[in-house]
Amino acid sequence: MHQQSPIGVFDSGYGGLTILKELVKQLPQYDYLYLGDNARAPYGTRSFETVYQYTLEAVQWFFNQGCELVVLACNTASAKALRTIQQKDLAQFGPSKRVLGVIRPTAEVIGRFSESGQLGVLATKGTVISESYLLEIAHFFPDMTVFQQACPMWVPLIENGEHEGAGADYFVKDSLDQLMSQSPAIDTVLLACTHYPLLIPKIEAQLPKHIQVVSQGEIVAQSLANYLERHPAMADHCSKNGHIRFCTTDSTTDFDEKGAIFFGKSLKSEHILLGH
Template identity: 60%
Template sequence: MSATKPIGIFDSGYGGLTVFRSIANRLPQYDYIYLGDNGRSPYGNRSFKTIHEYTWECVQWLFKQGCPLIILACNTASAKALRTIQQQDMPGKFDDKRVLGVIRPTAEVIGNYTQAGEIGVLGTKGTVQSQSYLLEIEKFFPELKVYQQACPMWVPLIETGEYEKPGADYFVKEYLDAIQAQSANIDTLLLACTHYPLLQDKIEAYLPSNIKVVAQGDIVATSLVDYLHRHPEIKEKITWGGTKAFYTTSDDTSDFDHHASAFFGEQVIAEYVSVK
């Protein structure tokens, strides 16, 4: 086990790096460890059972590295695995540790972005099918009208580095047309997948100027600052070294480093790890 007690950041692939970047910018003093399950990504079309199994294996690996706190910086894992991990897997075994997701902190504030009271949620098939955003937003903003659109081609385009090419535009426009067809009054679109910020420029180019596009990185970072303020018993366990370590379940670490650097905004050098 590591001598450090870092904050763990988990994602099925690269997307969580956009959240990690925001968190590290807000809280640079802490030690961090990032784990991308690229060897088994994407998660978006997998079953609840499989996503829970994969996520729990990765969470346990991060616990073994000394993490007292883990952020599931993956909407699909947050939607399909977080509750089971918190309520069934951890009690009695890891009572001194915490695992948090990205859906609830986003749901707590998303209503503040809309003037019309109608928002669209763009996510993976798994996130949309889980209905997690509909349920969570209802708790905080029951008056909002929420529409969802699955965008199954976006993560593969991003993971393979094809998102910057002209061919990606077809799939960007297709899903944006579909969500706008559900209501002409939508004025806010939530990027409910941490991969999607890499498409944000293309997305905004196909939208009218009155529609606001909201990414999750800063929202999750702000929520974490508040969480640590409210939970000093967790905060005091995290070590202060300003270190960042990157791991992937893909054995092609050079490919991971290349793509991950685009997500994180600075050079990434990762190590391969098996979480089994």
């Protein structure tokens, strides 16, 4: 009998809480263990090697906590580390362990949202440079044209609680203008960073009404529900007490305060160390 275990949800900081929120909404019966590597965030500007190393340490920590299934609820980690971990490292942790990301589930369905076949992707610099979305979307929707725009100021604005202020308007408009200048036929904009849903009111205010803004939470939650349906053995492994545990590599006071904004309700976290 395998040890029952929570579903691990990893992010470089707070953004993954927008994914966790939707997972809990769709699959409330499961136990979840969330880890934000806030001490080393943001990941978006770091090298492939560094993001891979940090993410691998986190995955290892989750497995040590008894998780069989880990979701990288971070686009940068999914773009820069997931494939290497799946292909190179997973085998050493045992045949039953799985690590999933947020890019593929999004790429599998995003084409259905667009009528013009022209998609705008807003992401961190790291995700844009990786071209993961271009490659994955081309795999599922070869006729779709994808335009990417890095938004380097968006995460710092959100992390510093400035996302509702007037200062954010300038940076949101600037990035959207750059994206839309690439093609006026874009009719769907994908928020390919888990922080960005907090800016949806400002994003929608700056875009023409016919353009649809898509965030990933519901897509990833639906994808995980489908995955667990297709893999009943994994679903059986995962414990179901409706319990959530929050951990951070940095200040728990900061995490509890800012995390509540992303998660939509108050939370209490514990401090852990990675890479020691």
